[in-house]
Amino acid sequence: MEQNKVAVVTGASRGLGAAFARVFAEEGWSVALGARDLGGIERLAAELPTPGFAHPLDVADDGSVDAFRHAVLARFGRVDAVVNNAGIGIFRRLEEISREDFEQTFRVNVQGAWAVTVAFLPQLKAARGQVFMISSDVSTRTFPTGGAYTASKFALRALTRTLQQENPELRVLEIRPGATDTSFAGSTPGAPGKEWFLRPETVAETLRFALRLPLEARLEEIVLRSAGQTPEF
Numbered sequence: 001m002e003q004n005k006v007a008v009v010t011g012a013s014r015g016l017g018a019a020f021a022r023v024f025a026e027e028g029w030s031v032a033l034g035a036r037d038l039g040g041i042e043r044l045a046a047e048l049p050t051p052g053f054a055h056p057l058d059v060a061d062d063g064s065v066d067a068f069r070h071a072v073l074a075r076f077g078r079v080d081a082v083v084n085n086a087g088i089g090i091f092r093r094l095e096e097i098s099r100e101d102f103e104q105t106f107r108v109n110v111q112g113a114w115a116v117t118v119a120f121l122p123q124l125k126a127a128r129g130q131v132f133m134i135s136s137d138v139s140t141r142t143f144p145t146g147g148a149y150t151a152s153k154f155a156l157r158a159l160t161r162t163l164q165q166e167n168p169e170l171r172v173l174e175i176r177p178g179a180t181d182t183s184f185a186g187s188t189p190g191a192p193g194k195e196w197f198l199r200p201e202t203v204a205e206t207l208r209f210a211l212r213l214p215l216e217a218r219l220e221e222i223v224l225r226s227a228g229q230t231p232e233f
């Protein structure tokens, strides 16, 4: 069995997921990276300072989640933390979004987080581990064109709280980032107009803070937004 603590990070091929994985490795954890872009997670695994393991993962596909679980447990034999970071955003008015896009948003953002958490729940409980749900500052507010996305993040918030209530031995944290400079929703990192966005490395500092807290502390929710973002509540 792996000597280091082991973290599973979904959606680790770029953006926030890659930044979370780097923080785990810097803190001495081994990291299992999942995403559909195998090249992206393999490159990241190779550059981490602790053992990194890359395996394809589509959180919206039960067979893929099962294969990922088997591979991670065969490689490490333990899981101490899961970061449900994989997420998509499709922004259209309610009368314009397709049923397919609406369903895919929920399949990835909500059911994907549920499926991956449940897949590793026995190991997490044995380790008295941590689960990090990457929701959004919009998990408690709405905006035009954000119907499907915000509904999925409200739902992820509900899932987060139920998971904590059902498993008091775990520590479950909802991380709620505001606008962050990644490839989210087809955007380009560093593109003009995104100067005020948070950098993913800044958001990942919330994870480091949570990891360094003593076991007696259960951090339940963090909202982190750019000082340049309008403070809407």
Ligand code: NJP
Pocket: 010, 011, 012, 013, 014, 015, 016, 017, 034, 035, 036, 037, 038, 040, 057, 058, 059, 060, 085, 086, 087, 088, 089, 108, 134, 135, 136, 137, 138, 176, 177, 178, 179, 180, 181, 182, 183, 184, 185, 186
């Ligand atoms: O976005 P992006 P972020 N199965 O697009 C993966 C939330 N958030 O880093 O599969 C598995 O650069 C995809 O990998 P791949 C947001 O809702 C963001 O910003 O290879 N993985 C990639 O690694 C999301 O939950 C902002 O394509 C899947 C990653 O997800 C989280 O932050 C604001 C997948 C997405 O990387 C990370 O998003 C906010 C699947 N089916 C919340 N589908 C923001 N950036 O402004 C996608 O409030 N991925």
